[in-house]
Amino acid sequence: xxxxxxxxxxxxxxxxxxxxxxxxxxxxxxxxxxxxxxxxxxxxxxxxxxxxxxxxxxxxxxxxxxxxxxxxxxxxxxxxxxxxxxxxxxxxxxxxxxxxxxxxxxxxxxxxxxxxxxxxxxxxxxxxxxxxxxxxxxxxxxxxxxxxxxxxxxxxxxxxxxxxxxxxxxxxxxxxxxxxxxxxxxxxxxxxxxxxxxxxxxxxxxxxxxxxxxxxxxxxxxxxxxxxxxxxxxxxxxxxxxxxxxxxxxxxxxxxxxxxxxxxxxxxxxxxxxxxxxxxxxxxxxxx
Numbered sequence: 001x002x003x004x005x006x007x008x009x010x011x012x013x014x015x016x017x018x019x020x021x022x023x024x025x026x027x028x029x030x031x032x033x034x035x036x037x038x039x040x041x042x043x044x045x046x047x048x049x050x051x052x053x054x055x056x057x058x059x060x061x062x063x064x065x066x067x068x069x070x071x072x073x074x075x076x077x078x079x080x081x082x083x084x085x086x087x088x089x090x091x092x093x094x095x096x097x098x099x100x101x102x103x104x105x106x107x108x109x110x111x112x113x114x115x116x117x118x119x120x121x122x123x124x125x126x127x128x129x130x131x132x133x134x135x136x137x138x139x140x141x142x143x144x145x146x147x148x149x150x151x152x153x154x155x156x157x158x159x160x161x162x163x164x165x166x167x168x169x170x171x172x173x174x175x176x177x178x179x180x181x182x183x184x185x186x187x188x189x190x191x192x193x194x195x196x197x198x199x200x201x202x203x204x205x206x207x208x209x210x211x212x213x214x215x216x217x218x219x220x221x222x223x224x225x226x227x228x229x230x231x232x233x234x235x236x237x238x239x240x241x242x243x244x245x246x247x248x249x250x251x252x253x254x255x256x257x258x259x260x261x262x263x264x265x266x267x268x269x270x271x272x273x274x275x276x277x278x279x280x281x282x283x284x285x286x287x288x
Contacts, residue, residue, distance in 0.1 A: 034204025099217020
């Protein structure tokens with residue numbers, strides 16, 4: 001028992017940035033979808049992520065052959081050869097990617113101190129959000145994996161490696177293909193949970209109209225990018241960081257232009273559908 005407590009404390013102490021992002025995920029996701037759905041997704045998302053990693057280190061599917069170095073297994077939680085924090089990361093990466101996709105495809109209503117996505121149930125479960133959300137998550141890994149592979153040069157530590165050196169700063173393309181598949185499954189799982197775990201149809205417990213709540217998911221997404229690019233620059237990998245910045249210049253520009261053009265340019269039918277699906281929305285108090 002004492003050893004379990006020590007390892008549990010070590011898991012948090014060694015990876016405070018992971019649990020800080022996880023706390024930010026809860027702060028963003030619960031006011032958006034409610035406690036019940038987020039609890040279900042956290043469990044289901046973790047299981048999907050863990051099984052994908054367990055499969056890949058044993059069969060090479062879906063990410064290609066890689067391995068974990070268990071040098072910290074006596075100080076933090078590992079499950080069947082996979083570090084606990086790693087599979088947990090997929091959960092908040094999937095949510096912020098989904099929320100960012102929803103932010104991009106939904107009409108927007110803005111007023112002086114707030115911004116609301118006029119999302120609908122059909123938007124939430126749409127293929128457009130599924131497709132964009134899965135791509136957004138893959139693009140996060142394009143930034144994360146190369147610097148994580150250099151973990152011995154920063155506080156992550158060298159925890160994994162690939163059997164063969166890949167062409168993208170040591171990362172093989174099979175890793176990104178695998179991430180796209182798993183990201184697709186994660187966002188799909190979130191969509192299904194949102195659709196099926198709706199409860200009685202009233203306002204879900206935990207949902208709240210916090211100021212600028214629609215920005216929480218996209219801001220979390222950008223925070224993950226900034227954190228990893230900052231670490232990349234900190235360890236002196238300027239080309240790697242510059243490549244990551246170039247990768248995101250066009251997508252960010254497209255999103256910004258799209259958001260500006262769509263803000264307060266919704267149709268009455270879009271507002272009506274939003275309020276029909278979410279009558280507790282902050283937009284209900286600011287109808288124009």
